[in-house]
Every structure is written in structure tokens, then in C-alpha cells.
Amino acid sequence: MTLVQALAYFTREALLNLVRGWKVSLLAILTITVSLFLTGVFLLVSNNLGAVIDGWRAESKVVIYLEPGAESQAIADLEETLRQAPGYERVALIDVVTARQRFEQAFPSMADLLEGWGEEPLPRSLELSLTTERLQDPNLGTWLESLRQNPVVMMVDDDRDWLDQLEAVVLVLRGLALMVGGILLATAMFTISSVIRLTAYLYRDEIAVMRLVGATEFFIRGPFYLEGLLQGLVGGSLAIGSLWTIFSVAKSQSTSLLTSILASEFLTWSSSLGLVALGGLAGLVGAVASLSRETLESPKAEEPPADWNEEDS
Amino acid sequence: MTLVQALAYFTREALLNLVRGWKVSLLAILTITVSLFLTGVFLLVSNNLGAVIDGWRAESKVVIYLEPGAESQAIADLEETLRQAPGYERVALIDVVTARQRFEQAFPSMADLLEGWGEEPLPRSLELSLTTERLQDPNLGTWLESLRQNPVVMMVDDDRDWLDQLEAVVLVLRGLALMVGGILLATAMFTISSVIRLTAYLYRDEIAVMRLVGATEFFIRGPFYLEGLLQGLVGGSLAIGSLWTIFSVAKSQSTSLLTSILASEFLTWSSSLGLVALGGLAGLVGAVASLSRETLESPKAEEPPADWNEEDS
Amino acid sequence: MIELYNVTKRYPGGQLGLSDVSLKIAKGQLVFLTGASGAGKSTFLKLIYCEEVPTEGNILVNGRNVSSLPRNKIPYLRRTIGVVFQNFRLIPRKTVFENVAYLPRILGLDRKNQKKLAYETLRQVGLAHRINAFPVQLSGGEQQRVAIARALINQPEILLADEPTGNLDPELSEEILRLLLDINLRGTTVIFATHDRDLITRVGHRVLTLREGSLADDRELPGSFYSQEADKTGPAPSEEAH
């Protein structure tokens, strides 16, 4: 039998098994679907949350308050220094008027307060935007400290508190993500291999008979492996399909903060295909794992005897 | 056969089945363990996160800035009003000196700034702590607005922004919690019933023989139900046990922010027992569900015939 | 008393199992059922213990119409019928003892009496020494004898034996036959489906012959082995099986 013939045989057998044992197959497929759906939901939410957090990060700025009497040239020099700095993205000068406007906007009822103070009640400042990488750079602190040595700089407010808080949230979320994701995947694999192992139990008499009438392990296992693979692929596709359906409905029906955060973007094509492939892999691995333990009471090989009549494939 | 005898019979049969089909039982138990462990991890993390958030909430205060020239009597009256307010917990007067100290502590490099301003550069304020329920009360806004009418009040800073942000985070977390938790539970139930259904397939010939030799459904199903229940209870206990082990190790080994947030408190006794009970219930429901479909090709009842020789239990 | 009125059984695939069979079997009778492979013997028996439902006609067992028996009453019918299945149908996860004592057990007999009864019944089929084995650990004939013991243990009103000696050597077949005749003498109606013409001609009694589902022949054969009447004095001697 050629390999092509063998593959044709496996396919036919696997499809027949799927159809004839459709109840069990359905169970296996649905289990895979549920596991992968869960993994998919998790991926989706995690990706979208990640995007939200990245947005927050990008908005964070370093504010450099300037001494009241600082000269324009000194400020321009400072701006130039900032432009040369690593991770530089943008710098903007907030003059006295803008600063006052902002304060009045943010705290309208406290506007009177400014009246009592001098002619420059709020200092001018330079708002520096940095790249995300630079913001996460542990050396950033030292550099900001060095900026403070500049005589025109009164104070540097580097959003350190805010970033620290954000950091904590991100850490918690990523930690959760890793944990839940890992456990989910492990569960999915475990469930799938449980189901396929049970299926192998279900058909162990059948397998024993095949052995007794002279089938090699290749011909016995092939169809089961293919069956596992097919179940996994179908399960994965169903998972992606239902995830997409729910995503679309959620997105079109609701405009709440929650959905906008959690369901703004669907999984990429490669993630989707990856999930389906993962299903297939899980099914295949499950099948291999569940059949590998099945040992036949056979004589231990003491010496390799002469070949029997023929070998296949 | 009395009910006690029947229960003794079920127990013996169920235990025998568990032992004789130990591979399949182990598979079922481990599946339940994994599902419930996952649910437990989720509960644990969610509870601890909830506690952290509640802590943040409790710290949030309403700050009532007072007009520079406000009289002590008027302030005392205002304090009294606040004490009468619903959800009142604590009120503290922050005088000029304290306000200044706080500012200098928070922004040491900006301390000079205060020099240029008048003799009361920062206003006095009343810090009002409210109960969590009151803070979540939608009517709070109106009440705070009414406070502003008071002539001694310059401004009311009610942490609305901070609370809104917190609200969003809480909403996201609770939403995630509900979703993941719901899906997890559904998966656990589904997995358990899949496994028990497969077990029923595995033993369907056996069940058919029991029917053929005259066993009633009561005697056929009883042991299976009990088996499911036992599997669920054992699975649940294993889940709680391993969760506790991991929790203890994580708590003793690590001092990072993540573990301090996620693993500060273990599940309560009632949650733990609830999880074990849930396992038992899942096993039982799985068994019932998986056996209910099994129909026997039997004649349809046209008229209820006279009783046969005897009835049991 | 078993009565069949124009009973036809057509299987879902279109196969004719039984075709328009009418007959009566009196209480306490011993009846041989014979016919070629596929003639409908097993179908006939399956209809009586309600494993299959007739497509047409009615079957009365002790005056009750079993073809319209509600599902929850079937177990009580089956408890009055002992069946030796052609393919044995032992429960693989139960030992010989548990298989044989299954019915007494769920009827609430205490363990000591279960053991006693099972041992006694297994002794009669020559298998007492294998009481704690599992079915897979038995030879074909041993499994068949376990199936016979299970059918006999509860002293059923009706005994349906489907080819109960197919896997037994002649000596054991004789033993089993004597056992069934014995039980028949104690009042149990026995229907014995078999291909063994030798056995039938030696025993005699009523012989039903099926051919392609129809009742081709229903006659009383004079037996030479030992007849219902002649043997009231005690069992006939025979060589031991082992």
C-alpha cells in the first residue's frame, strides 16, 4: 500500500468513524469548541485591554516647570536638549496664559484663588512626550534628575506616581492574563485528551480485534489520529465562528464602556488561524497521547528475528 | 429492599465501579479538579482584587475647601451638617498649616512657589469620609452641589474624576469576572457531563444487560448517580486542596505586588465548601443528564396494566 | 402460559425476523425451538422477554399483553423469566458471583444467602470453583454456564434458553439438559432453542420448527432420553463431565 493509498484509507476510516460514532464525536468536538472559545475570549479581551493600556501610556507626559524669570533663549536651549534626548517624540511650551486657562477649566470653582497670587501664579512649563519604550526605561529617572540641575528648571513632574499606578494595574492584568491563559490552555489540552482517551476506551475492543486480524499499529492508529485532528480542527473553527458571532453582536448592540474596551478589535487572522490550528494540534496530541498508553500483551523482544513476509508503507 | 439497603447497595456498587474502572474514574475526577481549580483561582483572584478596590474606595474622600475668611462658628455649623448627612463616617478639619505641610511633602521642589502667595496660600478644608454605599449613591452629586451654596464653602472636590476612573476599572474587572466566571462554570459543567456521558457510553452494554435481567431504572441509575457525585466531591476537594497548596506557597515565597494583591486572603470556608459542593452537584447533574438520554427500545404504554408481581422501594 | 397471536417481527432494516406466528405454550411445558441459522429462534425469544417489540400481533405472557407493556413494568416481567442469551451477555466488570447473584441482590437478599444461592447454582453447572473470576478469565463454555446459572438462580416461572449448549462438550450438554428438565419438572415453563437434533430426538417433547420466520412445524416427539412422566422418580444416571 502506498502512502497516498494509506492516507486515503485513513481519511475514509476517520470520516466513517466520525459519522458512525457521531454522538461521541459531537461531544469531543463541542468540548474542544468550548475550551478554544474560552481561550479565544481570553485572547480577545486581553488584546483589547492591552491596547487600552498602551493608549494610556502614550498619553503620559513629562512636565518640566520653568523658573518664573527664565529667559527665552535658555528655554529654547532646553527645548533643543530635549529634542536630542533618546525616545523624544514631541515637546510643547505651555505659557502662563495657557496654564491659567487649563487650571480654570479643570477647577472652575477655584479660579478665584489665582487672583490673590502674583502676576505669574502658575509657572510656565514644557510638556515632553516620550516613546513608550523610553517611558518604561529604568534610566529615565536619572535623566530627569539631571534635567533638574538646569537653572531654568523649577521642577520636573514626570508622572512617576501615575506611571507607577498604571504599572501596577498592567502588572496585575498581565499576571492574570498569563495565569488564566496558561490554565485555560492546559485545561483545553487536558479535556481534549481526556475525551479522546475515553473514546479510545470506548473502541478498545475494536482496536484489539484489528490487532488480532493482523493490522499494524500504523493502520490502527492512523484513522484515530486523523479523527482527533479533524475533531480539533472542526472544534477550533466552531470556536472562532461563535466568538466572531458574539463579538459582532456585542459590538453592534452595545455602546457601553465595557464593550468598547473589551471588544473594539477582533482577533487578527493569524491569531484566528492559530487557534484553529491549536485545536487541530490538541486533537492530534490528544489522540496520540490516548493511544500511546494502550499496550498489547506481547512477548518481549529478545532478539530481532528475521523479517516476516512483508512490510507495509 | 428498604431504602437503607438500596443506599448501601448503591454505595458498594459505586465504589466498586470507581475502583474497577479506575482509569476512567481518574480521568473524570481530574477533569472536575481542573475545572473547579480554575474556578477557584478565579474566585480567589476576584475576591482579592475586590478587596483592593474596596480599599481604594474607602480611602476616597470629599474635600470641602473653605473661603479664606470663614468664621469658626460657620465652619462648626457646616461640620455639624456633615455629621447629620447620610453615610457620614468621619470629618477632619485641615487647617492652613497642615495644608501647607501636605503640599510641601507632596511637591518638595514646588515649596518655593507658596512663598510668593498671600498669608493663606492654600485654603483650609474639611475632609469628609463617607461610607462606600454613599459614595456609590447617584444622589451624592446633588447633595454635594447643595453644599456649595453654603457661604463658607469655596469649592467641593469630591474625587469625582478619580471615582469615575476607579468605576471604569471596577466595571471592567467585574465584567471580566462575570464573563470568565460564567464561562468557566459552564465549561466545568459541560466537561463533567461530557466525561460522564462518555462513561455511560462505555458501560452501555452493561446497562443493557442489567435491564435485560430485570433491574429497574432505580437500581441501574443509582450507582451511576452516586459515582458521579463521588467523583465530583473528590474532584472538588482535590481542587481546593491544590489551590490552597499553591496559595500557601505563593504567599510564603513571594513578596511582590502581584501576589500581595492576588493572594492576600484565601477563600472563606463557605466558598471552599461551596466549591466542593459544586463539584458534587456537577458530577450528579452530569450523571443524571448523561443517563437521561439513554432510551430503551420499549413498547409505548397504551394503557396502564395491572401491577406486575412486586414493586421495589 | 405463553400465547402468540399472528406475531410478525420485521426489523428496521427490512429483515423478517418472525412472520405471522400463532401458538400457545402451556404453563409448565418443555418446548424445543429449532430451525436453521437465521430462522427466527432468537427473535421469538426476544419478543417474549421484551427485548424486541412485535411489528404486528400480540404476545400474552401469563395473560398479560407484553407487546403493550409500559417501560417501567418490563423489569417486573423480566424478573419472572430466566434467559440464557445466545451471546451470554455477562457483565464484564462484575465477577461470576456478582453476575449470577445480580437479581437476588437487587431483590434485597442478604449477602450470606446470595453467596449460598450462587454457590449452589454454580455447583450445578460445575463452576463453583470459578466463583470469583471475571468473565474474560473464563473459557467460552464456562461463560455459557455462568449465563445458565444466572438464568436459573431465581427459579423463574419461564426459562428461555437460546442455544445454551452451543459451546459445551456432550457430557456437559447432557448435564445442562438434565438441569433444565429438572427445573421443568418443578413447574417452570422451558423454551429451549437449539440446533442439536440429537439432543431433541433423545429427549422428545414438543418441538417447534421455524423456517424463514414462519412456524413450519409444531409436533410432539416421543423421546427416548427420559420423559417428563417417566422421570418423576429421580434423575437418570450419567457420566460426570469432568
Added chain:
Amino acid sequence: MIELYNVTKRYPGGQLGLSDVSLKIAKGQLVFLTGASGAGKSTFLKLIYCEEVPTEGNILVNGRNVSSLPRNKIPYLRRTIGVVFQNFRLIPRKTVFENVAYLPRILGLDRKNQKKLAYETLRQVGLAHRINAFPVQLSGGEQQRVAIARALINQPEILLADEPTGNLDPELSEEILRLLLDINLRGTTVIFATHDRDLITRVGHRVLTLREGSLADDRELPGSFYSQEADKTGPAPSEEAH
């Protein structure tokens, strides 16, 4: 050529399956294997096709020691041996055709020839009309004949038949016997385990008798049915089974 040298088989439970059996069966021989229930007939056959491993002694099939055959070589041994199992062992999820044509199929025979071969073999056992049925849809005797057809389809070098006529009526038994004799005439070594003394005495040939695992008797019986030598001219006439 099958050779047994002091073969003992003790089952894990302590049961003695076969005890110190030594014998040779020449290529092309027809051998009857008989003995009481539990005497070790099935064990004897299982050892030859490697379902069980001997506890002691060696078994040589065509000069190869099958008791120390590595697991991956066993299938190739089994393909040269046709086995009619005592409990049939049909694959429930496969049709009669698929069961019978299983080995030709995995050996790479194309579908048309599979069909032809299966049909031809099933016709010989009188089951061609049930080719698309599933095993559960067959009567006991029909299942047995499917098992026989499966053992014959690949024209094995050795045929092991474990009680192949236990569920068949005398006419069919005769047909099957003639089939096996025929195959034997074409060079296949046949070991035929049976309780049917009648059949053995009619056919003759070599008869092995087991008693509690030991070879109690090994003799050549003169047969009256038709002997290996006398029948080279063609099959003897016999009544049709159906």
C-alpha cells in the same frame, strides 16, 4: 509447520490453561482439537496466533519462535493465520463487508476486488445477501459465518477455527466443514477446535484431545465422511443448507 515444545500457559489468576504440551503439526495437515469445556483448546489456539504468551516452553510457527516475537512483527505473523474466534470478535462499527474485507483492504487491494473477494467468500458461507448489515443486525449463526468468512478471505497458510459450528444448524455445519476441508486440500494447515464428536468421527483425520490443559490423546482416526485422499476428485454431494 507448527511445533510446541513443553508449552505451559498459566494465567495471571493462577489458572492452568495449558500444561507441558509438546507436539508437531505438519504443513497442510487437518487436525481436530477436542476436550471438555475449560480443557485449554482456546488457550492452545491463542498461543499460536500470539494473543497469549506461553509461561514456559517454545512455540515455532514455520520455524519462527512466536513466543519471542517482537511486537511489531506480530501483525505479519497474524496475516498468515486465519482465525475464527470462539466469540466471533466482529467489529461492531463496521459492516459485514468491511469486517470481512478488512485485511485485503489494509493490504492495499483496490475496492472493486475487495467487493468481489468479499462477496465470493460470503457466498460460500451463505451470507452474500447480508453484506451491508452491521453485526448487531445478524443472528448468532450469521455472525459466526461472518467470522468464518473473515478468516478465509486471505487464503491463510494456517487456519485456526475455534468452535466454528457452535451456533450453526447441522446442514450449515456440514457446509462449513466441507469448506474447511476444501481449503485444507488446497494446502492450508487447519486446526479445528470442536465439541462435535459426531463431526469428528465422521471426518476422521488426526484428533488431539486435551484434558485439564494436558494433551491426553493424540490419534489418527479413520473417517467415513470423506478423507483427504479419497476426495481429490471433487466435493462430495450433501443436502443444501437452505
